Amino acid sequence: MTDQTECDRLDRRRRAFIEAARELFVRLGYERTTLGEIVDRAGGSLATVYKLFGNKEGILEVVVFEKASSGATLVREAAEKGGTPQEILHRLAVSFQAHFLDPEVVALVRIVIARSVSNKDFARRFFERTATRTLDSLQQLFADWQDGGIELNAPPHILAELFLGLFVSDVHADAISHRVGMDNSLERLRARTQFFVMGSGVLENKNANISFEGSNGL
Amino acid sequence: MTDQTECDRLDRRRRAFIEAARELFVRLGYERTTLGEIVDRAGGSLATVYKLFGNKEGILEVVVFEKASSGATLVREAAEKGGTPQEILHRLAVSFQAHFLDPEVVALVRIVIARSVSNKDFARRFFERTATRTLDSLQQLFADWQDGGIELNAPPHILAELFLGLFVSDVHADAISHRVGMDNSLERLRARTQFFVMGSGVLENKNANISFEGSNGL
DNA sequence: ACAAGGGCGTAATATCTATTACATCTTCGC
């Protein structure tokens, strides 16, 4: 009974449970998914589920937090490629849309909102790990631009909220309407980026030196 | 047994059930509210609930659709008072915020999203009666402005989505985070309106004649 | 006061599912 092999065996089970649970949670929601179904799909047994996750809520936590990541990485990636603010913002818009409107992500958001009624702390932690972090990261980006000499129409944290809001509102609509008549065309995305560019004021800084080293730029 | 009195008696019961149900749904959510609790609070009996609403879902529908109204009225009211586009938009922002961030409305939105998994049609109808109608009404407002000679940076339907999105994203954040660190100050609201004004391009039409008769203006 | 229709209250039904208990079988190092 080497720890390693034991670990492997349990880990494989664990993975199987998580995959099965995610698939079912996404399709049926949390309440309508029974532990029995998860076991049927993943193999193994109820006893093991309880050993690994404690209870039903435990497996939900693992599933949700495994999938829910902040957009901070996306912000960094988009910024590192350089270019004008418009270019950076558009790249960011593309990856934000792909990330936030991923049907699995939307389905999990639905579940988190549903559970937020009886388990506020759970929802709050989710919010922290996704929205709050993304906001911080966006705010930093805009602050860096500002330090680099770009004049903005509003403080960075306000702009961060507004930019993220462009996508959050879509997630919300999707969560309710289940994609009735949703248009995710590139044209629409471009219009939004353009709108943000105009509203934030970065357009008026066409010739500003934008180095992403940020605060020490200029 | 005049129809009138019968009607009154039943109607009063009906009202009591609806009020009790709403209060409980808002506080506990749909699943955790039992019909027994509703009856305890409203008086009357289970049998009457079933006679009036058919089943548990029936009473939810009544509660939700009674409270969920579109913002079309708000749009009309804000526009009728006249003024510059900035003024109109700011008035609209104030009433949108009050309407959409009403805690009862947010709580019902949570419920609709939760139920949208198992009852897509319900959620879709809700979306139609709220978001879609509000969007149409906003689009009309912007189209009227455009017809009145104001140049806009984007088509009216895109702008309508963007403006509504400013508030929807707040509803979404509220729905998940339950108002952790939410700032609904007037300053913030003003910044948003200003942002929209800049992004949409209406600022560049300072001297345009804006009569709300719309298409026949100018 | 009366007759009756209909709401009231209670209890029974019926199902569903999280959670626990337990005996059995696998796996894995030795």
Added chain:
DNA sequence: GCGAAGATGTAATAGATATTACGCCCTTGT
């Protein structure tokens, strides 16, 4: 092969609640 740790499968527990059934009592109009 062996022995033990632990996963497995099954079944029992236990509590909750939507929904139905039914007999009583009150309201109401004459």
